Amino acid sequence: MKFKTRLVVAFFTIILIPLALSSALVCMVGKYQLSSIEKNYGIKNTTVESLASSVTVLTRLTEQPYRELEALIQEDPEEMExxxxxxxxxxxxxxxxxxxxxxxxxxxxxxxxxxxxxxxxxxxxxxxxxxxxxxxxxxxxxxxxxxxxxxxxxxxxxxxxxxxxxxxxxxxLIPEVKNLFVEIIVCIFLVLVFTACVLIIWIYRSVMGPVGKMREATKSIKEGNLDFELPVETDDELGQLCGDLEDMRKRLKNTAEEKLKFDKENKELISNISHDLKTPVTTIKGYAEGIMDGVADTPDKVAKYVRTIYNKASEMDVLINELTLYSKIDTNRIPYNFTILSVNDYFNDCSEDLSLDLEAKNVEFGYFNYVEPEVKVIADPEQIKRVVHNIVNNSVKYMDKDKPKINLRVKDVGDFVQVEIEDNGKGIASKDLPNVFERFYRTDASRNSSKGGSGIGLSIVKKIIEEHGGKIWATSREHTGTTMYFVLRKYQEVPVNE
Incomplete structure (x- = not known):
């Protein structure tokens, strides 16, 4: 019941109940006192209206003695002496x-x-x-x-x-008449007090019950305890307030949990980056000392040492770039430049770049495009390229076959364009598959550390695809390979009515 409705009910109750109870009590008390007056004073057919006039009461009070005295005098006037x-x-x-x-x-x-x-x-x-x-x-x-x-x-x-x-x-007045009016006043007063008490208790309990629970809830929140539930037991304004407070508690709890998760992820990121930077830094330092100490005493050795230093520096640059990109993603500051892209033209160019890179790494590459030439999408070409390269590099990094192979397929699936990147690598366990796009998640921490990387590559991929209004997922079989899928919504021109 709404609080406004309670007040309306209370208003009419405080009018109607006292009226009804007072009328009933007045009738009961009046009937009792009238019968008492008739019995004590010999007055018949007495009504409350007649008792309201003192002259009328006193006239009827001496009515019988008057008639007896009149009869006595008529019979024998000498009785008056x-x-x-x-x-x-x-x-x-x-x-x-x-x-x-x-x-x-x-x-x-x-x-x-x-x-x-x-x-x-x-x-x-x-x-x-x-x-x-x-x-x-x-x-x-x-x-x-x-x-x-x-x-x-x-x-x-x-x-x-x-x-x-x-x-x-x-x-x-005769005492019974006085008592009648006094009792009527007392009855009305008691009825009013009783009604007021009942209404006060009713409103107090309906208000103080939820208020007490909200006080306990705010006290718990103040003390930092968010592991409780504030049930909504009424459908009034206080119930709505309880619901709002419960929503606030849930949000605070989610925020606190997200903060803990964020802090944990940041610590893990720092730990991962520190660990992954330590290896190339150690290598660079070692080879640099070799050059300085004259260990590389031939031009070939010097060239080899310099090339190694360059490669390790490049690995460090990749890690730092990933960290920078992650920071931008986490604060929603990735600069997207959306444009209308021809699917065929874009992925044909992308496949050529991948073919050259993978050929240098002795990885067989297959490209299959099943999309009509006129199909287009709205996307940021730089970020979609980053998605494809991150997935491919991740596949190459964990490849365990003697003849590694990666296939890129582009398909038309109704309102979307679906891109599939398939490898014949080691695969992902079914228990790990739902978590591969989470930040810092590693299916095998020791193996990933040896391979390098911060553990945020696929989480970056997921964020970019979601910002494009698409979706990404994966299927895998252990020791067979993994397929990554993502979809982009097609661009559809709206015809202009002439």
């Missing part, structure tokens, strides 16, 4: 947070509470007969009294006017 009866009635009213006042003519004959608390009410009591204009819901006395008053007027047996008042303090 019976102290025991009045105390009993007042006790019932006190359970309902109310009290009783009885007035005879203009005198208060009974007060169901402390006189100091009733003074403000007594000073605002309505006149006799006011009950005819009020319903059983009572009347509200404002000012300093702040009470709900229910009045029942009657006459004593002696004709005196009497009034009984049920007084309920509007400022004091």
């Amino acid at each position: 019976d102290a025991a009866q009045l105390e009993s009635l007042n006790g019932e009213l006190q359970d309902k947070k109310s009290y009783l006042l009885v007035r005879k003519n203009d005198t208060i004959s009974y007060i169901g509470t402390e006189a100091s608390k009733a003074e403000k009410v007594i000073s605002q009591l309505p006149e006799y007969g006011a009950a005819e204009t009020t319903s059983e819901n009572g009347m509200y006395l404002g000012g300093k009294a702040q009470v709900l008053l229910k009045q029942i007027d009657f006459r004593y047996s002696d004709g005196s006017e009497g009034s009984a008042f049920i007084v309920t303090n509007v400022g004091s």
